[in-house]
Amino acid sequence: MEPSNAGHSGARRKVTVVGAGMVGGTVAQMLALRDYADVVLVDIVEGLPQGKALDLMQSGAVLGFDTRLTGLNDYAGTTGSDVVVITSGIARKPGMSRDDLLRTNLGIVRSVTRQVVAQSPDAIVIVVSNPLDAMCHAAFDAAGFPRERVIGMAGVLDSARFRTFIAMELDVSVEDVSAFVLGGHGDTMVPLSRYSTVAGIPITELLPAERVVALEERTANGGAEIVGLLKTGSAYYAPGTSVVAMVDAILLDKRRVLPCSVLLQGEYGIDGLFIGVPIKLGASGVEHIFQVTLTTEERAKLQHSADAVRELVATMARMDTEPPSA
Numbered sequence: 001m002e003p004s005n006a007g008h009s010g011a012r013r014k015v016t017v018v019g020a021g022m023v024g025g026t027v028a029q030m031l032a033l034r035d036y037a038d039v040v041l042v043d044i045v046e047g048l049p050q051g052k053a054l055d056l057m058q059s060g061a062v063l064g065f066d067t068r069l070t071g072l073n074d075y076a077g078t079t080g081s082d083v084v085v086i087t088s089g090i091a092r093k094p095g096m097s098r099d100d101l102l103r104t105n106l107g108i109v110r111s112v113t114r115q116v117v118a119q120s121p122d123a124i125v126i127v128v129s130n131p132l133d134a135m136c137h138a139a140f141d142a143a144g145f146p147r148e149r150v151i152g153m154a155g156v157l158d159s160a161r162f163r164t165f166i167a168m169e170l171d172v173s174v175e176d177v178s179a180f181v182l183g184g185h186g187d188t189m190v191p192l193s194r195y196s197t198v199a200g201i202p203i204t205e206l207l208p209a210e211r212v213v214a215l216e217e218r219t220a221n222g223g224a225e226i227v228g229l230l231k232t233g234s235a236y237y238a239p240g241t242s243v244v245a246m247v248d249a250i251l252l253d254k255r256r257v258l259p260c261s262v263l264l265q266g267e268y269g270i271d272g273l274f275i276g277v278p279i280k281l282g283a284s285g286v287e288h289i290f291q292v293t294l295t296t297e298e299r300a301k302l303q304h305s306a307d308a309v310r311e312l313v314a315t316m317a318r319m320d321t322e323p324p325s326a
């Protein structure tokens with residue numbers, strides 16, 4: 001018999017995590033430890049979400065949390081979720097082109113979004129699947145939600161990486177480091193060192209210019225560095241934790257100021273494109289988009305990053321009009 005939430009009062013908030021892989025499992029674990037919401041894990045692989053949910057619930061006996069976790073292969077039990085996290089997708093396999101990956105993940109994200117929002121029409125959707133900004137477009141179109149309720153996770157992770165590298169370089173507590181990143185997720189992202197500080201002091205005052213550039217580059221290649229080390233997968237601890245920071249901001253109405261991928265409608269001179277910018281994240285989702293003045297060079301880098309996302313969105317639109325290949 002499948003574990004079920006039936007019979008519970010439903011007083012706790014509910015978070016559905018689609019994709020019970022490495023990132024989805026980490027999100028479920030970190031959320032379980034928070035102990036304020038119940039978690040539903042959904043995957044197409046039979047037994048995987050059920051196994052992870054049961055295993056995680058048993059860790060509650062040791063650690064003392066009462067989060068109810070449920071694993072499912074369909075969406076019936078996801079009804080009424082407050083937040084939906086989409087991590088489903090496949091990683092690029094040897095011999096697979098970027099376009100093949102885009103096509104596959106577009107199909108997956110579109111299909112799961114339609115199914116999950118049908119059960120939870122008031123949810124806030126956090127997209128994690130890659131290529132991130134393009135998948136935000138796919139989820140946004142499939143959900144039919146206002147832009148305030150479809151948000152991509154990338155900047156929280158990218159700025160966490162930047163903060164870590166700054167703290168390592170200066171040998172200071174990462175708690176005192178704050179970092180600012182803009183742009184699409186990937187190697188065109190724009191770390192803004194001018195606005196990245198240690199206890200309020202810009203890092204440009206604390207480090208020679210060439211070290212600042214080196215840290216920016218390491219941040220932009222942060223995902224690839226982990227893939228190079230792991231070889232068989234990509235990062236999941238820091239990505240999962242970054243998702244949970246966003247869920248916290250929403251469900252605890254913290255109004256955190258976090259870099260997230262959102263649909264811009266003229267902000268930063270960009271229209272109709274998901275791109276990473278600092279937002280206020282609270283109970284209603286995107287509550288404000290902060291606009292900062294950029295230097296000419298920073299604006300050019302942001303445009304370059306936006307162009308890369310725009311190209312992916314155009315490729316997805318072409319894929320929709322192409323006849324399916326034999």
Ligand SMILES: NC(=O)c1ccc[n+]([C@@H]2O[C@H](COP(=O)([O-])OP(=O)(O)OC[C@H]3O[C@@H](n4cnc5c(N)ncnc54)[C@H](O)[C@@H]3O)[C@@H](O)[C@H]2O)c1
Pocket residue numbers: 018019020021022023024042043044045048087088089090091108111112127128129130131132153154157185233234235236239
């Ligand atoms: N935005 C970011 O910063 C960031 C960071 C890390 C990973 N990612 C992306 O997150 C995604 C997940 O990464 P992962 O390491 O967890 O991968 P993974 O392969 O471990 O997990 C993906 C899961 O999705 C499931 N899945 C596939 N199709 C599905 C469908 N139609 N319905 C439900 N589930 C389905 C798979 O069975 C698998 O369990 C990838 O696209 C990865 O590139 C993004």
